[in-house]
Amino acid sequence: MQVILPDRSVRTLSRTSAPIEEILLELGINPTTVIVVKNGKVVPEDVTAKKGDELRILRFSHGG
Amino acid sequence: MQCSKCRRDAVIYQRYSGLHLCEQHFNRDFEAKAKRAIREHRWIESGDTVAVALSGSKDSSAVLFFLHRLLHERRDVRLMAITVDEGIGGYRDPGLARAIADTIGVPWVTATFAEAYGLTLDEIVARKGTNLSCSCCGVLRRALMNRIAREEGVTKFAYGFNLDDEAQSVLMNALRGDAERLTRPVREAERMVPRIKPFMYIPEREVALYAFLHVEGFDLAGCPYAGDALRGDVRGILDDYAYRHPATKYSLVNLGEALREPERVTGEGLRVCERCGEPCGKICRTCQILDEMRKGT
Numbered sequence: 527m528q529v530i531l532p533d534r535s536v537r538t539l540s541r542t543s544a545p546i547e548e549i550l551l552e553l554g555i556n557p558t559t560v561i562v563v564k565n566g567k568v569v570p571e572d573v574t575a576k577k578g579d580e581l582r583i584l585r586f587s588h589g590g
Numbered sequence: 591m592q593c594s595k596c597r598r599d600a601v602i603y604q605r606y607s608g609l610h611l612c613e614q615h616f617n618r619d620f621e622a623k624a625k626r627a628i629r630e631h632r633w634i635e636s637g638d639t640v641a642v643a644l645s646g647s648k649d650s651s652a653v654l655f656f657l658h659r660l661l662h663e664r665r666d667v668r669l670m671a672i673t674v675d676e677g678i679g680g681y682r683d684p685g686l687a688r689a690i691a692d693t694i695g696v697p698w699v700t701a702t703f704a705e706a707y708g709l710t711l712d713e714i715v716a717r718k719g720t721n722l723s724c725s726c727c728g729v730l731r732r733a734l735m736n737r738i739a740r741e742e743g744v745t746k747f748a749y750g751f752n753l754d755d756e757a758q759s760v761l762m763n764a765l766r767g768d769a770e771r772l773t774r775p776v777r778e779a780e781r782m783v784p785r786i787k788p789f790m791y792i793p794e795r796e797v798a799l800y801a802f803l804h805v806e807g808f809d810l811a812g813c814p815y816a817g818d819a820l821r822g823d824v825r826g827i828l829d830d831y832a833y834r835h836p837a838t839k840y841s842l843v844n845l846g847e848a849l850r851e852p853e854r855v856t857g858e859g860l861r862v863c864e865r866c867g868e869p870c871g872k873i874c875r876t877c878q879i880l881d882e883m884r885k886g887t
Binding site for chain 2: 556557558559560561568569570571572573584585587
């Protein structure tokens with residue numbers, strides 16, 4: 527699966543299946559501070575991502 | 591993952607409520623919380639002209655969208671947007687804010703530091719450094735916003751401050767030991783247009799999601815001068831702690847309100863146990879434990 531990080535860099539993960547929350551924690555991201563878009567749809571972090579999925583992680587700026 | 595209230599796919603999991611919500615139920619929940627904040631504080635009244643301080647960020651764009659949805663059929667309340675261009679090169683073109691206001695269908699006014707003060711924030715930073723950039727910017731922007739608001743007949747200023755902002759402020763004041771700020775009641779100052787914060791009970795992530803679902807073209811970038819070290823630290827501490835204890839931000843905001851408005855607190859304080867005469871809460875825990883032990887429960 528492919529993960530597009532907030533800085534737009536792309537990581538390819540070799541795992542076949544994992545809960546998004548687990549993936550975020552492995553990447554050092556607090557799941558409650560981002561929005562995750564899986565294959566174009568916003569999903570909660572307890573959804574499972576599988577091989578071939580694309581995850582886009584959106585981090586929002588604070589204030590302003 | 592299915593919505594806790596219907597069969598549609600969930601878009602968010604609210605750790606503090608234990609609910610999964612689909613887009614429709616998320617919107618309903620979000621708007622109910624914002625309306626409750628407005629109702630409880632009596633923030634919008636007949637005859638008001640409400641101006642949203644529209645920077646083009648997720649928070650201000652979301653508050654403009656929400657207030658337009660709430661107020662567009664009311665003839666007795668006017669809504670507008672005001673954008674201040676601080677003059678930060680490469681950051682937030684005011685054209686973005688204008689496009690958002692135009693798309694939502696709300697009148698838009700703008701002003702610039704350059705015209706109002708003869709200075710841009712870039713020039714202030716070049717002379718004074720970045721250490722005080724946030725406080726200088728905040729003071730100048732607030733004063734300019736207030737001036738335009740008075741000229742436009744604005745009676746309420748709506749800001750996109752969210753639950754995270756409020757909780758961070760309470761914790762920052764506690765960490766600084768600033769009892770004065772923690773307990774200072776919200777007062778209306780003369781010639782200052784009162785501020786309203788419809789999203790003060792809504793977590794930042796949900797405000798971002800609401801903006802993501804409803805507003806096109808809002809700005810995700812952070813200010814290049816944002817350097818409030820204490821707020822950054824507090825945000826990190828609070829986010830980590832709230833991940834394990836999801837209701838913490840609500841607890842802090844409630845604490846802040848209770849300290850500012852002690853009359854809202856309904857607790858009776860310490861009492862004396864009717865049986866043993868020792869100080870206790872509502873029920874004497876000592877007597878309860880001894881009773882339980884004696885009964886063998």
